[in-house]
Amino acid sequence: MILRKAKISDVEAIHSLVNHFAGKRLMLGRSRAMLYENLREFTVAEKDNIIIGVGALHIIWEDLAEIRALAVSSEYFKQGIGRELVKIFLDEARDLGIVKVFALTYQPGFFKKCGFTDIDKDLLPQKVWKECVNCPEFPNCDEKAVLIELPVKNESK
Structure with missing residues (x-):
């Protein structure tokens, strides 16, 4: 398996994978x-030239x-792929100097296994008023909010 940008x-494989799960109400869909x-x-x-996550x-x-639009093909569940993707995103956030990473999810248990904790969506006003207001589920969103706080990266030279 290769993890890459x-x-x-x-795009077509990503669209298909994400919207497959959105069709089952397991995540929000994404347009092309x-x-x-x-x-x-x-x-x-x-894996083998097929997008599996x-x-x-x-x-x-x-x-x-x-962290958004996180999906792993059903055939590859429970193999650590989602966890590896989350690790990449947390490392990327640290490298950028971002100290808080959240997800809005229908799968909070997965994120809790990755170190996230439950929070109230009201603690994310930037997200709610910048993006959520344009979602078809707003204001009746039933996604759960989870957050992880990252240590500040040492900037010593």
């Missing part, structure tokens, strides 16, 4: 336009980022 040629516009945020897990780290504010 997404490419334009991955959103995927193309935000492709630089995405990392994919690839995906996710993105989206910066919300100076100290806050979101």
Whole structure:
């Protein structure tokens, strides 16, 4: 398995994987336009030239980022792929100097196994008023909010 940044040629596979789970109400769907516009945020897990996992780290504010669109193909559940993607995103956040990473999810148990804790969505006003207001589920969103606080990266030279 290879973990790498997404490419334009991955968009259709990402769209299919994410929207497969969105169709089961396990996550929010993503349009092709959103995927193309935000492709630089995405990392994919690839095996035998097939995208088997995906996710993105989206910066919300100076100290806050979101893990979004995290999905792993059903055939590869429970093999650590989702956990590896989360690790990549947390490392990326640390490298950027971001100290808080959250997710809005229907799968809070997974994120808790990765060190996240439950929080109230009201503690994420930047997310709610910047993006959630445009979601078809707003204001009746039933996703759960989870957060992890990261140690500040040592900037010594």
